[in-house]
Amino acid sequence: xxxxxxxxxxxxxxxxxxxxxxxxxxxxxxxxxxxxxxxxxxxxxxxxxxxxxxxxxxxxxxxxxxxxxxxxxxxxxxxxxxxxxxxxxxxxxxxxxxxxxxxxxxxxxxxxxxxxxxxxxxxxxxxxxxxxxxxxxxxxxxxxxxxxxxxxxxxxxxxxxxxxxxxxxxxxxxxxxxxxxxxxxxxxxxxxxxxxxxxxxxxxxxxxxxxxxxxxxxxxxxxxxxxxxxxxxxxxxxxxxxxxxxxxxxxxxxxxxxxxxxxxxxxxxxxxxxxxxx
Amino acid sequence: xxxxxxxxxxxxxxxxxxxxxxxxxxxxxxxxxxxxxxxxxxxxxxxxxxxxxxxxxxxxxxxxxxxxxxxxxxxxxxxxxxxxxxxxxxxxxxxxxxxxxxxxxxxxxxxxxxxxxxxxxxxxxxxxxxxxxxxxxxxxxxxxxxxxxxxxxxxxxxxxxxxxxxxxxxxxxxxxxxxxxxxxxxxxxxxxxxxxxxxxxxxxxxxxxxxxxxxxx
Numbered sequence: 001x002x003x004x005x006x007x008x009x010x011x012x013x014x015x016x017x018x019x020x021x022x023x024x025x026x027x028x029x030x031x032x033x034x035x036x037x038x039x040x041x042x043x044x045x046x047x048x049x050x051x052x053x054x055x056x057x058x059x060x061x062x063x064x065x066x067x068x069x070x071x072x073x074x075x076x077x078x079x080x081x082x083x084x085x086x087x088x089x090x091x092x093x094x095x096x097x098x099x100x101x102x103x104x105x106x107x108x109x110x111x112x113x114x115x116x117x118x119x120x121x122x123x124x125x126x127x128x129x130x131x132x133x134x135x136x137x138x139x140x141x142x143x144x145x146x147x148x149x150x151x152x153x154x155x156x157x158x159x160x161x162x163x164x165x166x167x168x169x170x171x172x173x174x175x176x177x178x179x180x181x182x183x184x185x186x187x188x189x190x191x192x193x194x195x196x197x198x199x200x201x202x203x204x205x206x207x208x209x210x211x212x213x214x215x216x217x218x219x220x221x222x223x224x225x226x227x228x229x230x231x232x233x234x235x236x237x238x239x240x241x242x243x244x245x246x247x248x249x250x251x252x253x254x255x256x257x258x259x260x261x262x263x264x265x266x267x268x269x270x271x272x273x274x275x276x277x278x
Numbered sequence: 279x280x281x282x283x284x285x286x287x288x289x290x291x292x293x294x295x296x297x298x299x300x301x302x303x304x305x306x307x308x309x310x311x312x313x314x315x316x317x318x319x320x321x322x323x324x325x326x327x328x329x330x331x332x333x334x335x336x337x338x339x340x341x342x343x344x345x346x347x348x349x350x351x352x353x354x355x356x357x358x359x360x361x362x363x364x365x366x367x368x369x370x371x372x373x374x375x376x377x378x379x380x381x382x383x384x385x386x387x388x389x390x391x392x393x394x395x396x397x398x399x400x401x402x403x404x405x406x407x408x409x410x411x412x413x414x415x416x417x418x419x420x421x422x423x424x425x426x427x428x429x430x431x432x433x434x435x436x437x438x439x440x441x442x443x444x445x446x447x448x449x450x451x452x453x454x455x456x457x458x459x460x461x462x463x464x465x466x467x468x469x470x471x472x473x474x475x476x477x478x479x480x481x482x483x484x485x486x487x488x489x490x491x492x493x494x495x
Contacts, residue, residue, distance in 0.1 A: 004384050182369045183379060186427075189363065191331065191356025192383050193349075276326045276363055 003192070008200035014180040022172030023208065030212035030257055034250045036157040038220055043146055054137030058087075061131045062123045063094070066103035068127035072128055073104060081105065083122065103130065156206045162257070166264060169208075173201065173265035177274070184269065185276040198269060202262035209258015213251035220247050228271035241271040279305050280435070280466065282492075285335030288322055290443070297490035303468060308461050312344055312473040313487035314495065317472035320364055322487060323437045326468065328352045340434050357384065360428030364440040367486060368412035368423055371459045373404060376412050376423060377430050384431060398430035402456055418449040422456065427462055436460070438469040447476060454478035 055061065062080075064073060073091065081089050088109040094101040106123075111117045116134050123132045146154070169210070175182065187197050226242045272278050285299040295318040301391040303309050313319050324330035325337055328344050337344040341353055353426060369376050373440055377395035381384065382388065399405045407415065421441065438457075443451045454476050461467050484495040 003385055010379065050446060182367060186369065186380055187383050189327075189356070189361045190380050190384055190431075191353045191359075193353050196383075216306060245395075276361075277329055 003196055004199040004203065007187075007196070007202045011176070011180055011200045011204060014183075014248070014269075016179055018176035019172050022168050022175060023204075025168040026165050026172055026261060027208050027212055028162045029168055029217050030209055030261070031252060033161035033165065033257060034162060034212055034216040035219065036154045037244050037253060038216060038250050039154055040146075040151075041242065042220065042223070055133065056109075057135045058110045058116060059135040060106075060108040060110060060116055060119050060123065061133040062106040062108065063132070064104045065128045068103070068128045076126055076128060077106065077240065080108065080119075081121070083119065085111050085118060087111045090146055090229070099229040123184065149176060157194050161210060165257070165261060169205070169261045169265055170268070173268050174202075175202075177265075177268055178199070181274055184274045188274070189276040193267075198266040201266040201269065202259065205260070205262020205265055206255060206258045208261060209254040209256070210251075210270075212258065213254025216250040216254065219251070279303065279340065280468075281327070281336070281338040282476060283336045285325070285332065286336065287318070287325070287333050292298070294490055296325075298378050299438060299483065299492050300491070301492050303466060305466055306461075306464060308467040308469070310475055310479055310482060310484045311395045311468060311470040311487055311492075312475065312484055313470070315472060317487045318490060319487055320439050322492075323361070323439050323468065324433070327335040327437045328355045329361065336479065344430065356397075357431070358434045360431070360433035360436045362421075362424040362428040362436075362438045362441070365443065366420065366424040368420060370413050371411070372408065373399065373410050373412050373415070373423055374408040377427055380427055381430060392432055395426075398426040401429070401460060402426045417430055417444050421445065421449075421453055425453075425460060426455065434466065436465055436467045438467065440470050441469045442476070451478040 064076070068076075077089065077091060080086060086108060090107045092105055092107065094103045094105055097105075108119060108121050108123075113135075118136045120132050123129055184197060220243055225242070266276075280301070280303040282299055282301040285296055285301075286294070287296040288294050299322070311319055311322065315324060321330065325332050325344070325408060326339060327337070328347065332345050335345070340358070344352070344355070345424075347355065369377070369379060374392070374395055377398055378388070378391045381391035381394055396405065396408070399408055402425050404419060404422045404426060407419060412420075415423060424454065425438070428438070441453060445453065445477065455478055457469065458478075470487075485492050486495050
């Protein structure tokens with residue numbers, strides 16, 4: 001076992017109630033920081049459309065059978081064009097849009113999104129129609145979910161949680177190191193280098209950051225499982241790729257913040273009470 | 279061997295604590311440095327043990343000039359010097375674990391550390407107390423433990439600060455006998471004390487530190 005690991009174990013053995021409370025609070029605030037960070041990416045985006053994805057809310061696609069004759073297509077075209085709730089209709093061969101696909105399709109623009117269901121209903125009732133696809137009205141909760149107030153709140157959460165974690169870390173490390181002061185003085189007297197003495201403190205900070213990061217990964221994964229594929233208000237959490245990316249970045253960020261907290265904690269070691277001859 | 283010449287040291291507010299100190303201690307010698315409180319005993323030992331950076335003068339400890347030592351060399355030297363600080367308080371763990379902690383922090387494996395710790399405790403007559411909580415030890419046994427910790431890694435030089443502090447005369451004599459055993463002519467020892475020295479210290483070299491200067495007693 002290396003000296004640093006040995007000293008880290010000894011340092012952890014010196015944790016008492018007060019230091020544990022403050023270091024626990026540090027962990028909590030780092031987690032809040034990471035959660036606020038993750039919220040920007042998981043809650044602040046619209047859901048990826050599952051169907052009717054590329055369609056405008058007033059748009060309808062009617063796919064026709066490849067067996068339809070030109071005359072039958074013309075007849076369908078005219079019947080649809082006669083509808084008062086239809087603004088525009090256009091015929092295209094399916095192969096124009098997607099090589100290998102046969103038949104044709106009508107791209108219809110309704111006079112308003114409200115007219116779309118009636119057009120869809122009518123198109124479905126026509127013979128020779130294979131499928132009908134309609135655009136969806138935008139989900140009021142599916143666009144940019146986070147309001148400006150919520151974003152400001154999250155930013156405040158980010159800054160506040162960092163500040164609170166530093167305050168809690170300072171107190172936690174001070175209590176912990178005071179309980180370990182005799183050992184630190186002995187280490188310095190014995191000629192152990194400052195780097196070796198500081199390493200366990202930084203390691204403890206890293207551990208806190210790592211734990212907060214792991215908790216974030218678990219939280220994000222549970223959110224991903226909970227929200228399902230058609231999430232409203234947590235759309236980013238429904239995308240596996242985004243969940244993975246946010247988890248990994250959150251974990252790395254946790255380590256960085258934890259490391260900084262550890263360095264901040266190690267700065268306490270310069271205090272007079274830890275010098276062997278003072 | 280230790281050689282100090284033209285050593286000066288002043289506090290931040292300009293108070294001269296050491297003024298033109300000259301001292302030579304041969305290998306294997308045991309020297310008592312006697313001086314009143316605040317005469318600079320701790321400072322002198324701190325300088326010799328490379329715990330305090332010198333300001334002016336030359337300090338040669340076993341061929342190493344402390345004034346010109348790099349950080350790495352300073353740490354190396356500290357490892358070769360056993361230091362018992364003034365008002366020593368043991369760590370809140372068992373007697374054996376007090377020694378094992380230091381030895382493991384210096385890189386020894388547990389078995390090796392325990393082996394050295396047992397030898398050191400035996401040398402100071404504290405082996406039977408190895409499982410006792412160090413904080414429960416009496417003043418004399420605390421000094422024994424401090425000596426064991428300072429000497430457990432076979433140092434070249436042992437620096438003992440205010441060794442007899444808080445001990446009654448019988449205990450002081452006992453500590454002197456203990457030093458004789460540890461010393462045995464192979465280890466260089468500098469022990470600072472406010473004095474007077476117990477009779478068992480007779481026969482050893484005594485220097486006084488007063489008004490910033492060292493004089494042979």
